[in-house]
Amino acid sequence: MDCPRSNSSTCSSGATVNLTCSELRLVGGASRCVGTVEVKHRGEWRRVNPSGRWDQEAVAGVCRDLDCGSAVYGEKRDGFPQSRMWFVRPDCVKKASVRECARGPSYYSSSSGLEVKCSDSVRLVSGSGLCSGSVQIWDGSWTGVCDGDLDQRGAEVLCRELDCGAPSLLQGALSPLGQTFHCEGHESALMDCPRSNSSTCSSGATVNLTCSAFRLVGGASRCAGTVEVKHEREWRRVDPLGRWDQEDTAVVCRDLDCGSAVYGEKRDGFPQSDVWRVRSDCVKESSVRECVSYSSSSSWGVEVKCSGPGQKGRQREDLRGPGDRPDQIHLSPGPDTGP
Incomplete structure (x- = not known):
């Protein structure tokens, strides 16, 4: 009521403003x-x-x-000024609001904190994971992106903006005509791309996009190679905790839209380097990225071969590449290297 007012009339229409105030905030960032x-x-x-x-x-x-779009990253770190804090359990946040999950004694203090980045102007909703779903943009309100409004380069920009790796599946969005976003591929955010049409998607047929949070490297195609996952903004080789079996391999092939599993092998002999330790039992029910447990140094890794996009697995001998050894055409879990 301290603000200047140009109209003092009451709301006779009954269409009143609805407002939600957040008792949660992100401080010290660019937005x-x-x-x-x-x-x-x-x-x-x-x-x-x-x-x-x-x-x-x-x-x-x-x-x-x-209401900030999709999660890009969250990073725990020390070095903040020593101050009193609220405990918030991450398992609680998945089901309730951050405020409802806040607990702790009033005297507790620490120099740690959680830094978060959200995508701000774009999100993927109703997907099977955090890196897949129907594309929506913030244009005064959350609005669906129609089929034909996004091409492959636009999808690459969007996936990179969400820190999700490369697009592995883009459904119903490759029409060269009527395109809204004209990305060159180097943009850091989808909304940085030139737009030729700002209309909303009235048809309801929105773009569905799946971005891979992991990749296969060093193979003859994108559907064969060593499994790497991007976690905490860093690509690393995967070293499984426990037995890596055919079911785990099938999840990798499915999430990359690479057909059926041909083989998967956990083996030693990679260059000693930092790796992401991934719980293989978790992979069966979730995605590789969401099953990262911790970081360590290791010479172990997983090699995977899938049948390819749109193909079903045939006899493994028929899919054997020129560099495949006969003893690789089976699923060998290899010993667990331990924590």
Whole structure:
């Protein structure tokens, strides 16, 4: 009421404003959708203590509560000023709001914190994972992107913006005519691309996109090679915790839209380097990226071969490449290297 007013009439139509105020915020970033997580609890704003495992799904809960699009990354780090904090369990955030999950004694202090980046102007909704779904953009409100409005280069920009790797599946979106986004491929965000049409998608036929959070490298095609996953903004080779079997390989091939599993092999002999340790039992029910447990140094890795896009697995001998050894045409889990 301290603001100047140009009209003092009451609302006779009955169409009143609905407002939601957040008791969650990201501070210190370039926009309201980037920064250090703080929550207001018991009337006091404090930094969130990043206890537990803050995976992509938990970070997505923060972005959801802020209406900030899709999660790009969340990173726990030290070095903040020593101050009092609120405990927030990441498993709780997946099911409820951040404020509802805030707990802890009023005297607890720490120098740790959680930094989050959300996509701000684009999101993928109703998909099988955090890197797949129907494409929506923020244009005053969340609006679906119609079939034909996005081409392959636009999909590459969008996937890179979400820190999700390359597009592995783009459904119903390759029409060269009527395209809204004209990306060259080097843009950092989809909304940086020139747009020729700002109309909303009235038909309801929206673009569905799947971005891979992992890749196969060093093979003859994108559907064969060593499994690498991008986690915490870094691509690394995967070293499975436990037995890697045909079911795990089938998940990799499915998520890359690469047909059926031909073989998967866990083996030693890679250059010693930092790897992501992935729980193979988790891969069967989720995705490779969401099953990263921790980082270590290792010479182990997984090699995978899939039948290829749109193909079903045939006899493994028929799909044997010129460099494949006969003893590779089976699924060998290899010994577990331990933590």
